[in-house]
Amino acid sequence: MSDATAMTTALPGPSPEVAVTKDMVRRGLIVAPLLIAICGFVWGLDGAYSSAYGIAIVLVNFALAAIIVAYTARISLGLMMGAVLFGYLVRLGLIFLAVLLVKDLSWISLPALGTTIIVTHLGLLVWEMKYVALSLAHPGLKPSARHSQELS
Amino acid sequence: MEAFSHIAAATGLTGDEAKAAAAASSAGFAYGLAAIGPGIGIGYLVGKSVEAMARQPEAAGMVRTTMFLGIAFTEALALIGFVVFILIGL
Numbered sequence: 001m002s003d004a005t006a007m008t009t010a011l012p013g014p015s016p017e018v019a020v021t022k023d024m025v026r027r028g029l030i031v032a033p034l035l036i037a038i039c040g041f042v043w044g045l046d047g048a049y050s051s052a053y054g055i056a057i058v059l060v061n062f063a064l065a066a067i068i069v070a071y072t073a074r075i076s077l078g079l080m081m082g083a084v085l086f087g088y089l090v091r092l093g094l095i096f097l098a099v100l101l102v103k104d105l106s107w108i109s110l111p112a113l114g115t116t117i118i119v120t121h122l123g124l125l126v127w128e129m130k131y132v133a134l135s136l137a138h139p140g141l142k143p144s145a146r147h148s149q150e151l152s
Numbered sequence: 153m154e155a156f157s158h159i160a161a162a163t164g165l166t167g168d169e170a171k172a173a174a175a176a177s178s179a180g181f182a183y184g185l186a187a188i189g190p191g192i193g194i195g196y197l198v199g200k201s202v203e204a205m206a207r208q209p210e211a212a213g214m215v216r217t218t219m220f221l222g223i224a225f226t227e228a229l230a231l232i233g234f235v236v237f238i239l240i241g242l
Contacts, residue, residue, distance in 0.1 A: 009205065009206045009209065011205065011209065011212050011216070013212070013213070014213070015216075016213050016214075016216050016217040016220070017216055017217065017220035020217060020220060020221070021220075062224065065220070065223065065224065065227075066220065069216065069219075069220060073216065077202045077205055077206060078202070080198075080202070081198045081199065081202050084194065084198045084223065085191070085194060085195055085198065088190070088191065088194050088223075088227065088230075089191075091227075092187060092230060092234070095231075095234065096234070099234075099238055103238070110238050110239055111239060113238070114235035114238055114239055115235075117231055117234075117235055118228070118231060118232055118235055121224070121227075121228050121231055122228050125221065125224050125225055125228070128221065129221060132217055132218075132221060
């Protein structure tokens with residue numbers, strides 16, 4: 001297929017990245033109390049607040065990335081490519097802004113915030129990878145035994 | 153330490169101020185450099201994914217899933233650079 005066709009092809013079907021992100025957000029909300037408790041134990045109440053803020057940053061970042069891909073893929077693959085690249089810059093800028101706005105507030109603990117961002121981001125991805133690798137046919141959602149029987 | 157006293161003497165800053173300024177600018181460079189690699193990686197990843205989806209649209213769902221996870225994993229490198237930046241220089 002030529003490059004011109006690649007740039008104008010649209011994918012109007014379902015958005016697997018939205019399903020993956022919903023799954024990650026759900027898991028993120030499940031583990032959030034544990035992370036907040038750990039950070040609260042290590043860094044005190046400031047650490048707990050910062051950890052909650054860090055988790056929110058990571059989940060919103062995932063959601064924004066998924067929305068950008070899902071929305072632009074319905075228009076064209078070329079637009080999706082551009083949107084993902086500029087979206088990367090914009091999202092990094094938004095994360096920077098989100099941290100810059102709160103860095104001097106009394107309740108913020110930068111070590112707790114930074115640790116939470118890295119641990120939550122990588123942890124959720126690895127967790128999700130396990131399920132995606134289990135079932136690439138149903139991205140992000142491990143099929144139930146009943147659903148698998150219906151398909152076979 | 154001697155370098156900081158030279159900078160401090162040349163700029164009129166105190167030693168601690170010069171050290172803080174050097175840390176801030178180094179952190180900025182570190183964040184910028186940390187964002188370049190993932191940027192190249194994401195560009196390459198998405199370019200190849202678009203090529204794959206255009207060649208084989210019926211596999212687009214699988215490609216998009218792995219592409220999205222690949223983007224997120226690559227972005228983790230930039231986030232690590234960002235965390236180093238906020239811990240050292242912000």
